[in-house]
Amino acid sequence: MQKKITAIVLLLILAAFGLWWWRGDKAASAPSLPPAPAEKLQVTASGYVAYTLLKQIGGERVQVRMLVPPGTEPHSFEPTPGTIIAVSASDLFVYVSPRVEPWVPDILRGISDVNALEAGPSHKDQDPHIWMTPYGALEMAQRIEKALIKTDPAGKAYYKERYKQFEAEIKALHESFGRDLAECRSRAVVHVGHLAFGNLANAYGLEFRALSGTSHQGEHSVQKLAELVRFIRKNKVQAVFTEEMIASDLADTVARETNVRVLPLYTVEEVSKTDFDSGVSYGDYMRRNLHNLKEGLKCRVQ
Template identity: 30%
Template sequence: MKFRKWLTLMPVAALILLSLVATACGKPKASLVEDKVNVVASFYPLYDFTKKIGGDHVNVINLVPTGVEPHDWSPKSRDMQNLSKAQMFVYLGAGFEGWVHDTLGSLPKDSKVAVVEASKGVQLLASSEEEHNHSESSKEEKGHEHNESEYDPHVWLSPVNAKIIAQNIKDQLVAVDGAHKSEYEANFAKLAAQLDQLHAKYKDSLTKLPKKQIVVTHQSFGYLAKEYGLSQMPILGLSPDSEPTSKDLQAINEFIRSNHIQYIFFEELVSDRLAKTLAKDAKVETLVLNPVEGLTEQQAKSGADYISLMESNLNNLIKALQ
């Protein structure tokens, strides 16, 4: 009987042990601090910009963990607690965070968190616009009131838009913590200069190159393509978990052949299987084009940020478009 009872209890004991090991090995959750302005950011670029502008006066919590793709992520109870007690919450908008409206609606009535829609003021592109030489002018947003699902949310991949996003963050930091306005203004000016320089590098480098067509994993480079006269052919749609049809794959193969494409771009936070399979079939190579939606563990350890990732993207674009 004792042996049989031990067998019954063993899976439970094993689960408890695994849970303890996972807890011990896992990273501690970011938490609020008392002596700083606590800002919760919905995903990596907003976290990066807020840290740079806020400097020593701000404690920034990135909701999406390192190594996680943010498209299908949603907040847990600990995230909700941090959000409700923070002084400021920065989210992108433009339909990127599907969870945000329900989350804000369920915050406690006594929450004093100031909410920033970071994409406010950015001219949005229609989600149906896949940059396959489609007309752009008729599909651009004329105001910021819109049905968000109709728009491409990947606005931060244009350094020009990134600067607008950074300014929205800076303006709210000043509103929340006016005592440190001069430092926020100075930090923003430094970041804005870096973004201007990045924009100039992209413009100078890409306008000289003979090719303008790129094949990418998912349709996230519309704003970058529009800014610098490129045309993207996505394997997937706006969400990286969508699947192409056989007709889509035929069209991509034809696009590769007719435009003499030498590289298919993939990204690190989603599977590269499809990109590599397609590249093998088309007898071309693969390169990384990072949508800068988050960092890998290695990138976080090496101190990568929005600027360095976008510079790496530029180097790979130059290589592919020569």
């Protein structure tokens, strides 16, 4: 009996010591260090739209890797065997749509058991660049939120809170676009690039003219350039807009010919190395877009 009690006391002391040690260890590492990467959900994003929205909703609980490297345009990216390995090793793979990333179906065909989410538009006849309106981006973020909760149920409250924060940002963004683009000297957005901004123009009552189609493969014919130049002259357009991954010499030619300014618009699907490294968010890009639209269209609110 005596022996048994001694053993129990000894066990209790050991348990208490263990508990103290475990708590001490937790307390020492918790405040300053973020959770180790191994504990985070391993998520793969096709390109920057999926990447930035995953970061927005996933926050500290996810480790996101992006397939299309910064400085590369997403429509004509070519996957490597490494791409397939990265996707098959991840807990969740998020892409936008095969119409934006025609190389995605090939990857999915090569992997038997993959937890994948198509976050883009559900209607096939819709312009796939739905994130170009704030509420389109929110729609994608909502799908991402649901997929994250399904993959990592323990993070439900966290993901819901992050989504709520993003929703507030989107609401404010939508209000700014509506208010600031209400009164402008010109409503024609002439874009020397692909048809990425049609949804944005429609949402805020602007007219959108682009050089090529919804992919980056559209031909930049002399005839199309000449059409744009005629349109700019006839409609007293003040600026032409360009995009990062399309050679700016085309925009420069149009601008020289018509004596207007060149201003960039950001598609978010493309990211420069500098913007990627500094973590430029969806909201940051859209605020830059609004700023440049206000300047180029000569809007009353500056």
